[in-house]
Every structure is written in C-alpha cells, then in structure tokens.
Amino acid sequence: MINYLLPRDTIYTVVTDSTSKFDILKNLLGFPVKAVYETIFPPRLLLLISHKASALLPESLTGLSGTTAFDIFSERISLPVIGILIVSTLIFIFLKNKKKNLASEVFLIGLFFVILNSFVYALSPERPDPVPIIDSRNLYFPAIGSSLMLVSLFSLVFNKNKKMIIFFVSAFVTLNIFWLRWEINSLVSVAQVRKTILVQIKEENQKLPDRVIFYVESDKSYYGMPETEHIMPFQTNFGLNLFTWYAPTESFPSGFVDENYRFFLSALTEEGYREIGLRGFGYFRSFEFLKQAVQDNHLSSDFVIAYRYNSGTGRFVKSCEKFVYYKVVVAGVITDRILFQTFWWFFPTRRMV
Structure with a gap:
C-alpha cells in the first residue's frame, strides 16, 4: 500500500499495472485456500491426484490424456476443486469439534496467519496468472499458520490421546519428507537435461x-x-x-x-x-x-x-x-x-x- 501511494520511478510497479481487478479479487479469495492445502500436502501429490481424478472424467471435457489441454484442465479445474474439498473438510472438522479452549484459539490464529501472509503474494505485481501452484518460497510464512491449524485440529479431535496425535503428525511428516525427496530427484533430473544441452552447445x-x-x-x-x-x-x-x-x-x-x-x-x-x-x-x-x-x-x-x-x-x-x-x-x-x-x-x- 505504501509503495502504491508514494511517488515511484519507472523501475517499480504495483499489481494494478499488470493484473486486472477481477484477477486481483480472485487471487485474494483463492490464494489463502491454496496456501492451506499446499502447505499441508505436497503439491506434486496433489497434482498426481488431480490428474487421476481428471482421467475419470469424459475426454470431451478434459481433453486427451497426455496433452497440454488435459494438463491445463487438471491444474486449473481439478486441482482447485480438490483443494477446496481439503480446506472445507478441515473447517468442517474444526466446527464439529471446536471448544472454548486454547486449541480452538490456536486454529483460528493459524487460519488468520495464513490468510494475512497469502495476501503478500496475491498482491505482488508482474506475476503471470493464473497460478495453479504457488512457488514454495512464497509459502514459508503461510506454512507456520497451517502447522498451527493442523496441530490444533489433531488436539481437538483426539483430545488427550497423545498416541494418535503422534501417529498422525508422524504420518504427515513422513509423507512430506518422501515427496520432498522425490521432487528434488525430479528437479535434478530435469536440471541434468538442461545442463547437458547447454554444455553441448558451448563445447560445439x-x-x-x-x-x-x-x-x-x-x-x-x-x-x-x-x-x-x-x-x-x-x-x-x-x-x-x-x-x-x-x-x-x-x-x-x-x-x-x-x-x-x-x-x-x-x-x-x-x-x-x-x-x-x-x-x-x-x-x-x-x-x-x-x-x-x-x-x-x-x-x-x-x-x-x-x-x-x-x-x-x-x-x-x-x-x-x-x-x-x-x-x-x-x-x-x-x-x-x-x-x-x-x-x-x-x-x-x-x-x-
């Protein structure tokens, strides 16, 4: 907001210079939801699920599997729907189990923290739209809020059953570690292809x-x-x-x-x-x-x-x-x-x- 009001030179821009008001509103509403489900579940896993879900739909709607049209449908339609279902489920579980205690307050604080910090990316200028997956470097602060939401939700659901809390937290940590290693290996593989191409050009x-x-x-x-x-x-x-x-x-x-x-x-x-x-x-x-x-x-x-x-x-x-x-x-x-x-x-x- 300060950057928008103060005098600017040609180097700096604001979000209204490169994004329509409709897209800004859409991002303000959609990015908090994306920030929640992308910090709880690995984005690659969600993309895999969205592709599997899209494969169950008619090809006339999704496009032929393996084509760009199919990928676009999976990322821009199936993925947000799955994400909304995840966030809706979390909120439903919270409303069903909420009490006047510290865990409920922590859940709301975490939710507010995610929403507040997702606005920074939603209002950033010169960003290509639409963005099906938020870059992980922009999710560090929202991840703090999602962690608070998840832990407080486990506390509300399982109450004093510490073994169940430890089990589910461990399962989430293990899942994210596994997919993180898989994603790193995938990035290394793609980087190797790119490096080989550039090295060949330079050698020749x-x-x-x-x-x-x-x-x-x-x-x-x-x-x-x-x-x-x-x-x-x-x-x-x-x-x-x-x-x-x-x-x-x-x-x-x-x-x-x-x-x-x-x-x-x-x-x-x-x-x-x-x-x-x-x-x-x-x-x-x-x-x-x-x-x-x-x-x-x-x-x-x-x-x-x-x-x-x-x-x-x-x-x-x-x-x-x-x-x-x-x-x-x-x-x-x-x-x-x-x-x-x-x-x-x-x-x-x-x-x-």
Missing part, C-alpha cells in the same frame, strides 16, 4: 561470431503452453539461457538488457534478433521468423547456429550452418522446410542423460 560453439542467431527447434510444448507452442524444456526463454550461458566468456554490450534489468527476450515464447554496435544476438523457434531476420540483417551462414531437440529420444542435434543459410535465403519455400527438418539426422547426436 566455444567462440561465438560477433553477430549470431541461435535457431532451436523442439517437437513438444512444456509447462502448460499450447500444443502448437513447441519450446525447449526450460522454464525461462531459451534465448535468455543461451545469452546468460555465454555472458562470462563473451563481451556482450549492456544494450541487450534494459534499465529495468530485463533481457530483450524475456517472455517464455519470445524470439527475435538485436544488434548493439558490432555485436548481434538472436534466438528463434520459428523458421519463418528466422528467415526474415537473416534477410533483414544481411547475415551470412556463419552467423546461424541451428539445433533440434527430440523430446522422445532426448537427442539434441546440430545442423550445418551453410545448409541452413541456403534454405533460408535461397530457397525459402514450404517444400524446403521439410528438407530442412530431415537434414538434422545426418549429423552427430548426443543423448540426454
């Missing part, structure tokens, strides 16, 4: 030309993107990852990053090319946009570095720059697009670990 292109364009094709969409948006298995723009990866060894001018410390390719699906002085950097997923950029900037074949990622086999393949340039500049018709794609397999491959 240790020194970049002064002007360079990376053209990288993928055959799959990730992270809830539409099925037609094929991207690399990175949660940030792959062009940004490449720029950051090469920054320590390349003398990139500061103009690629604006005064708000934002790279010119910031959105996950964004692609483009920019020149600052004698240096140029670009990243493309679209063949047509690549062709246009090469023609507009009069780039030679030595400036195009092209790869293709196969999600099924984990193969990350480099192509021939001169062949790419010929296809982009000389041919430039739809039939050459097919020839271009089949040409990848003539070059050495590396399998993801």
Whole structure:
C-alpha cells in the first residue's frame, strides 16, 4: 500500500499495472485456500491426484490424456476443486469439534496467519496468472499458520490421546519428507537435461561470431503452453539461457538488457534478433521468423547456429550452418522446410542423460 501511494520511478510497479481487478479479487479469495492445502500436502501429490481424478472424467471435457489441454484442465479445474474439498473438510472438522479452549484459539490464529501472509503474494505485481501452484518460497510464512491449524485440529479431535496425535503428525511428516525427496530427484533430473544441452552447445560453439542467431527447434510444448507452442524444456526463454550461458566468456554490450534489468527476450515464447554496435544476438523457434531476420540483417551462414531437440529420444542435434543459410535465403519455400527438418539426422547426436 505504501509503495502504491508514494511517488515511484519507472523501475517499480504495483499489481494494478499488470493484473486486472477481477484477477486481483480472485487471487485474494483463492490464494489463502491454496496456501492451506499446499502447505499441508505436497503439491506434486496433489497434482498426481488431480490428474487421476481428471482421467475419470469424459475426454470431451478434459481433453486427451497426455496433452497440454488435459494438463491445463487438471491444474486449473481439478486441482482447485480438490483443494477446496481439503480446506472445507478441515473447517468442517474444526466446527464439529471446536471448544472454548486454547486449541480452538490456536486454529483460528493459524487460519488468520495464513490468510494475512497469502495476501503478500496475491498482491505482488508482474506475476503471470493464473497460478495453479504457488512457488514454495512464497509459502514459508503461510506454512507456520497451517502447522498451527493442523496441530490444533489433531488436539481437538483426539483430545488427550497423545498416541494418535503422534501417529498422525508422524504420518504427515513422513509423507512430506518422501515427496520432498522425490521432487528434488525430479528437479535434478530435469536440471541434468538442461545442463547437458547447454554444455553441448558451448563445447560445439566455444567462440561465438560477433553477430549470431541461435535457431532451436523442439517437437513438444512444456509447462502448460499450447500444443502448437513447441519450446525447449526450460522454464525461462531459451534465448535468455543461451545469452546468460555465454555472458562470462563473451563481451556482450549492456544494450541487450534494459534499465529495468530485463533481457530483450524475456517472455517464455519470445524470439527475435538485436544488434548493439558490432555485436548481434538472436534466438528463434520459428523458421519463418528466422528467415526474415537473416534477410533483414544481411547475415551470412556463419552467423546461424541451428539445433533440434527430440523430446522422445532426448537427442539434441546440430545442423550445418551453410545448409541452413541456403534454405533460408535461397530457397525459402514450404517444400524446403521439410528438407530442412530431415537434414538434422545426418549429423552427430548426443543423448540426454
């Protein structure tokens, strides 16, 4: 609120600059509920349950299993419904067993603590909406309130039966430890794939030309993107990852990053090319946009570095720059697009670990 009222420069923004009033209201009502069930049960477990529940519904409603449409339905419809059922059950148990004692007061204090601290994230600016899963780093304080709610609820239900309290608390702790280890292993596995891709690119292109364009094709969409948006298995723009990866060894001018410390390719699906002085950097997923950029900037074949990622086999393949340039500049018709794609397999491959 203070940030909203005080004079601001161009660096700072408020939530109303990037989020509609309807979304703000929706987040204020929904984030406390999400904070409760996501701090009690592991989010990965809830996602698994929501996918299983969605699989029981008609495909005409959910979309075909394994597709982006199905994942979106599971995350934006099934998951919130399951979460509301969890929170409703907790409140129902509390109302049924509440007494005028310390445990009841602790439950209400914990609930108030969750609601109060979830507003911080609900009102944060420049956050993509909708958010099916709240980032765990934003749940530290709400987790304190959820813990108070859970422990006080056990105390109310089991009263003085300490063995049952210890049993259920131990079960919840064990469940969360198990899923935490599973999630860490999953993140390590994905990180290994990303690292292997970046290391391969750096090994095969240790020194970049002064002007360079990376053209990288993928055959799959990730992270809830539409099925037609094929991207690399990175949660940030792959062009940004490449720029950051090469920054320590390349003398990139500061103009690629604006005064708000934002790279010119910031959105996950964004692609483009920019020149600052004698240096140029670009990243493309679209063949047509690549062709246009090469023609507009009069780039030679030595400036195009092209790869293709196969999600099924984990193969990350480099192509021939001169062949790419010929296809982009000389041919430039739809039939050459097919020839271009089949040409990848003539070059050495590396399998993801």
